[in-house]
Amino acid sequence: MRFMTSLKFIDVVAREGSIRKAADKLAITSTALNRRILQIEDEIGQPLFERLPGGVRLNTAGEIFVQHIRSQFADLARVQSQIADLSGIRRGHVQIASGADALRRLLPETIATYRAAHPAVSFDLARCYGEEAEARLFSLDADIALIFAPIRAAHVHVAATLRQQIQCVMPADHRLAGREQIKLRDLAGERLVLPTAQSGVRQLLDTGLLRRQVDMDVILESDSFEFMQNFLHFESSLFFQIPIAIGAGGGRQDAGQADGFDPLLVARPMDPADVAPGTLHICYLKGRVLPVAAAKFLDDIITTLRDTYPDDVDQ
Amino acid sequence: MRFMTSLKFIDVVAREGSIRKAADKLAITSTALNRRILQIEDEIGQPLFERLPGGVRLNTAGEIFVQHIRSQFADLARVQSQIADLSGIRRGHVQIASGADALRRLLPETIATYRAAHPAVSFDLARCYGEEAEARLFSLDADIALIFAPIRAAHVHVAATLRQQIQCVMPADHRLAGREQIKLRDLAGERLVLPTAQSGVRQLLDTGLLRRQVDMDVILESDSFEFMQNFLHFESSLFFQIPIAIGAGGGRQDAGQADGFDPLLVARPMDPADVAPGTLHICYLKGRVLPVAAAKFLDDIITTLRDTYPDDVDQ
């Protein structure tokens, strides 16, 4: 898009905080970039950047203008997507910000299904925690966010929610594997593998643990569910996930046998009286009109979830 | 704005329906313009115009894209207005589409007051009827519309409404000048000067006249209130206006003596039982964020109206 390059350049300079670094990234000389910026500042009639000894930084006018630029790009993407949609081929690009939970099974499966129907649509997945996901929505680096945590920001529109009870995952031969539900006091003396403090799962567990004052043995903290799950093969311990991370049907009736879930492990729900269920929020920026591809994918995710967890989805 | 020229060009071509005519208007050669358009179509990946023997016309993709372009321009104006607002001078440009009613007194007075406070703001007034005003909002040729008629379009947001009773204007020595209110049957045998059929005032009168089956003598139809008012000096007759067209306080207690209103004429309200009060709609395009200057002016108009007609304004 020739007619957007100058704007793109400003966006990159704003992100990099330096004209020279941005020029490197854009594969042009710093002088060319510098002059484009001077020219636009001239057209606007006001400087957009403060010149600091170590680089540049947006001033207030620049903040407003860059926000405008980003919304322009998002809008253009939507328009292109709509236009492509006219000719039958659904093409486009969908940017998703998601917690690690949804990246394990839900998104791979849903995206694969979607792409089977619309091969011209590409995806961008950013793994991040709630706050960053919201920031990405705001800076239009993400169209859709899946956040398993409370939503703070007022500028986020929640398209759907899914209630999920935390599951305790353990080796199939563990002494608790026979239980229908796990209570917090069952965890006393057990070796626990917990997600990092930023994770929604961890926050719910901490709230419960604090209330019950259970004494437990945290042997490992990680932000990688895959690592934690694999760790269980080597040292018998407990870790925690929500059903969408385990897979279709996982963590419900027959978690352990769920399709594709590690056959040596079983998942058992925590007692809701001990650990409150959490909520997965599926959201986008308030006031935005999503590109066709993103809007359709949002529909798909919500439909998938409603099919899998008919009683737990709200819209 | 260098980086918007190509887009502006497309907008003009779409409006002119011909590359050559647009090129004339833009003071460049048709070949240069033609190539810019081909280039953008190439970047979009799809043609935006149908090539007809007599020129070009937007296809569906083009319609979508041009709508996008116009919203870009409106957005840019808002951003510039916001940025200018940072430096203290409120500068900008406000585009208004209005019926003739509001153009007589309300808008001249309100704009003059506004400009006294913010001399760097310029205005654009387009006199038009309801349907065209809505079209102007949609094509972003107007920020604000004042329509004395029902609103049809779903994409219009009504910021405020003002109920206005139609006034019968007559020479001060007319036999009806003493009445508090005028009834439709009083008009029997009178010479009437009526606004054109498109006008909201006329539509309300017609509805009433049709119901009461009053026989009257329409001697003149015009779309100019000024002309009709002046005509009364030469031939004793009756014409009709709403209070905002008459002036501050006009048509209320003491219409005839209202400041600046023609001293040889008096205005008396029609009986609401005979002619239903109409509604002035003050609106802008749904979903739009108005430029600072326009938003502030909208506030001013509503405040003015609420001060003048405290009981008749709704928001």
Added chain:
DNA sequence: GGCAAGCAGTGCAATTTTTGCATCGCCTTG
């Protein structure tokens, strides 16, 4: 039926704009 007029598209040369190089002045840091 033919001819003029109006339209969009294209090859090529002139012109304008953009880019890159070398370099300046400024500030911070070690």
Added chain:
DNA sequence: CAAGGCGATGCAAAAATTGCACTGCTTGCC
């Protein structure tokens, strides 16, 4: 105080945009 990083600027090379002349096409009018 010197070194290194930053943005700004003069100037020449490179790239783009533009205008001119012309094509092929259709419509409407004589």
